[in-house]
Amino acid sequence: MNDKKGAEILTDQQFLEAIRTGNERTFELLFRQQYSPLCQYGFSFLKDWDDAEEVVQAMFLAFWEKRDSLVITTSLKSYLYRAVHNRCLNRIKHLSVQAEYQSYVQADGSDVYQSPVQELMASELDIQLQRAIERLPEQCRLIFMMSRFEELKYQEIADQLGLSIKTVENQIGKALRILRTELADYLPLLLLLGIHVYD
Template sequence: MQETILPSVQLTDQQTLDAIREGNERVFETLFREHYAALCQYAFTLLRDRDDAEEEVQALFLTFWERRETLLISTSLKAYLFRSVHNRCLNRIKHLSIREEHRQHVTHVGEAPSLSPVDALAGQELSERIDEAMKQLPEQCRRVFYLSRFEELRYGEIAERLGISVKTVENQIGKALRILRLELADFLVLWLLLGLNGF
């Protein structure tokens, strides 16, 4: 693929959109990195769940790339991205109860969801990358994060078990998330691009 426009140069919104329409992955990655964190924070203010917020933002970028050749954007790219996240979050909230009811209806004991080979491989690689990233956390930070995310303990329960304050637990969780996002940023962008290119 030839890339006639490089993201290292300051591009206008129109130049950025034109480059992405031509399949320029480097420009797309630059757009992703520039807005991802802020979009996740905005989505979180609507959904109050960081995992859900990141899922919606990632889905937005997936859709953006898939439909890049036919996108009609009359505002700035930043405004378009924030409006799209806003709409996705409202739609998620609207259908949350319906989806949960449907999930309970169709899910049977012992029945596992089927995954494509690509999804299974991506999930396995992500799991391995998370394990590696976890090793980069300071010991207390890692213990707090593990108890929160993998044993699903409440902050108060973690504080009691480790003999620390709830405020310390909150701080350690925030620190862990910041470190993990940095450690996994490259993988996330790569996963998006690979997934979008038909692997």
């Protein structure tokens, strides 16, 4: 049995234990298996292949450097996707709400003047929305971002993460309930900007 085949039949725990001990061949196998799909995932956020590759490479570098202290409570695949998701989110932080607002202004067909108060509200909403999303449970946050910001269908999310559609539906529902509570004071503005926190 060759090394590649042997590594492929390891459980996540065995896989991680091999990497934690500095097994470079196991790490290389993980890299080769996951690099391309993770880049595709990053590209779906960033819309730039070079940026996506940079994010994925940086994630794998950090993964290797911190291998001794890794704490993974989900599947290894979910962990990697979440790590890439978080790095992509950091790149586009504070831009999502601004983009939604600009789309609203353009759709309105008029050159709307933004008063200092309006700008402050948009900025504050951006901050509160990002904070609320970041406070969601890990799997819940990942699934919500894939659904709302990547616009993936539930079946596509389920396929990528190896979950059932029912689990995806439940996690989306959970995320929406939490966000409605967290952002109760901002719901009118969220609706104005087309950011939906209702099913």
